[in-house]
Amino acid sequence: MTFTGTVGTVCMFPLRAIIAMCVALRIHPNILTLTGVVINAWAGWSLAFGKFWIAGFIMLLANIFDFIDGKVADELNLSSKFGGFWDSVMDRFSDLFLLIGLIYLYASLDRPDYVLITALTLMFSIMTSYTRARAESIISQCKVGFMERPERIVLFMIGAFTNRMAGVLWVILVLSVLTVLDRIYFTWRELHSDEPGLST
């Protein structure tokens, strides 16, 4: 088993208990999703005032809700197309809250360089999701590129807990740009794979 696989397996133990509790209480998954966004807004507020440690813990809490909503929906047989749509939309709000919090922080520290880097990170984080969603409306699947939402969230928490947010922002920005380019290239390749003379 790989290192990341082991970490994932270990993290699943407490999450299974939380999922079981939500299922027992029959909490609607859409409520869990909304709760996650509200808590992420709180994390964004903490980031805005440079309280990285507190923000890290709040993000950890918020992302428990983010993670379990789909699993609770499956267990309660409440999975729906609207639930998937609601989850995706709320995820974008969560990303925006966190990054706008950082933009506010760097603006208040009079650091336009990092305001720009965070704004570009925000742009490419949103474009990562958009390119996949748009691609999957014309091709069956577009799951290429490294920097998806779980990676972004874990990196944000690492940056907050270890006070290395600048490094984290650079990593998210560079890998999000690559992910968007990967998805554009992959979609182009899939759409042209039938045409003679083009490699697949």
Next chain:
Amino acid sequence: MTLSNILTLPLRMIWHALFWTFDRATWQYDLMVVAILAFVWLTPPTWLNDPTASGPGLIGIISDFFSK
């Protein structure tokens, strides 16, 4: 492994890192995670002009040690 395979190996590695198609929990994913964590934790914050970080980071501590 043929000579052409060996010669093109670095190029193929770069291409696979840029055009990422690996799943999570694979050894390639682990390698990328290690590279990212090394960058985040080892790079001295002064190199990135980090507005909030404190402390020099591991590379900063080591370079300070050898510059004394």
